[in-house]
Amino acid sequence: MPTHHQGPEHEILALDAYIKLMRATESVTSRVHETLPTDLTVTQFxxxxxxxxxxxxxxxQxxxxxxxSTGNLTLVVANLEKVGLIKRERQPHDLRFITISLSPRGRSFIAKLFPKIAARIADEFSVLxxxxxxxLCRLAKKLGLRATVK
Amino acid sequence: MPTHHQGPEHEILALDAYIKLMRATESVTSRVHETLPTDLTVTQFxxxxxxxxxxxxxxxQxxxxxxxSTGNLTLVVANLEKVGLIKRERQPHDLRFITISLSPRGRSFIAKLFPKIAARIADEFSVLxxxxxxxLCRLAKKLGLRATVK
DNA sequence: CACCGGTCGTTTGACATCGAACTATCGTCG
DNA sequence: CGACGATAGTTCGATGTCAAACGACCGGTG
Structure with missing residues (x-):
């Protein structure tokens, strides 16, 4: 019964939840971003x-x-390649594909950086x-799946 | 006691929650975006x-x-003004300020659009x-506040 | 009145982002 | 083998986004 009849109070509840969800995500992300080296963007990370x-x-993939979007990735990957953190290689057996992999420098770079970011995220979530x-995982998962279905 | 000692399992839990939180937010937002008129962006809305x-x-404000950022708003507001949905007026008593308000067209436009978007959001959240x-509100609020503090 | 720090908005340069048009390649079907 | 539809990536144009430099304006202080 709860989810079928959509009264206005359900709508307000949903709006409220959506606003708070976005705020929380944006706040955490912006704070995590502060921890990144200044020249690395969130997507690059x-x-x-x-x-x-x-x-x-x-x-x-x-x-x-x-x-x-794939068009987006083309740019981000190009920028990462420019600074030598990744490399691109066409697949010999199917020239349409380009395999992206970490360069040695990229590997050690992210291996050092990741723990710092993880600690930062953990710190953000330490209020829970x-x-x-x-x-929160369970609820977010339900929402995320909902969207994946279609 | 739970939040002081940060074991690795806490970190993994936090990372997991963060990923799912972002996915959920992005999924819902992207689906809500589909409901917007094609020429209106999320920020403009x-x-x-x-x-x-x-x-x-x-x-x-x-x-x-x-x-x-304020620089961002300058552009978004300019684009909205260009299509006549809002108007900008300098404050006579303090010329630094510019007051943004809805034009009559903008008002009726958003008055018609908002209920549709609200219904869409409610639909997304109907899995909960x-x-x-x-x-979810409670948890998101805690996370958001955490970020607002500093 | 003239300077001065602070506030508001704009500009600029670099990157992100999307959708749509486009190119190159692959597989298949006749 | 050759044409055609599907797939991977690129390009393009418009918008968003930020940080930082900048210009205009305010209020106060000497």
Missing amino acids: AVLETLFHLGPLCQG LATKLLK TSSEKIE | AVLETLFHLGPLCQG LATKLLK TSSEKIE
């Missing part, structure tokens, strides 16, 4: 971090993982208890 | 909506409310029960 934890990927974090 | 619910404001929405 996300690319490095993804490659670090998942290994080499092609641009399309990277775009999907990060919920960005463990069970609150778990509950 | 946010500006109109804020003016609609709070009345005329100067750019600095608007920037603060929306957590954006009322008590889950309330809990």
Whole structure:
């Protein structure tokens, strides 16, 4: 019964939750961003971090993982390549694909940086208890899945 | 005691929560964006909506409310003025300030649009029960406040 | 009245971001 | 083998975004 009949109070509740959700995300992200080296953007970090934890990927996969457009990734990856943190290699067996991987410098760079960022995030979330974090995971997951369906 | 000793499991929990939080926010926002007229951006909508619910404001206040830079607002507001949805007026008593207000067209535009967006958001959040929405508000608020403090 | 620090908005340069048009490549089907 | 549809990446144009430098204006102080 709760989710079928959509009274106005449900709508207000949803709006309120959405606003607070966005604020929380933006606040945390902006504070995490302060911890990044000044010349590294959030998306660039996300690319490095993804490659670090998942290994080499092609641009399309990277775009999907990060919920960005392929056109966007082209630019971000180009900028990272310019400063020598990653390298691009065409797949010999299918020239359409380009595999992105960390350069040695990129690997050691992100290996050093990641723990700092993780600690920062943990600090941000330290206002929540463990069970609150778990509950937040559960709720966010439900919302995220909802969107993935379609 | 729970928040002082930061074991690695706390860190993993926080990272997990952060990722899911961002995904949820991005997913919902991107789906809400689909509902907007194609020529209206999220920030432009946010500006109109804020003016609609709070009345005329100067750019600095608007920037603060929306957590954006003033330079950013200059552009967004200029674009909205170009299409005639808002108007800018210098304050006679202090020429540094510029008051932004909805034009008649802007007012009726947002008055028609807002209910649609609100319904869409409510629909996105309908995967959560009322008590889950309330809990999400509580948790997000704690995170947001944490960030506002400093 | 003239300077001066502080406040508001604009400009600038670099990057992000999207969608849509475009290029190159692949697989397949006739 | 050759045309065609699908797929990966790039390019383009418009907008957003920030930080930092800048210009205009205010209020006070000497």
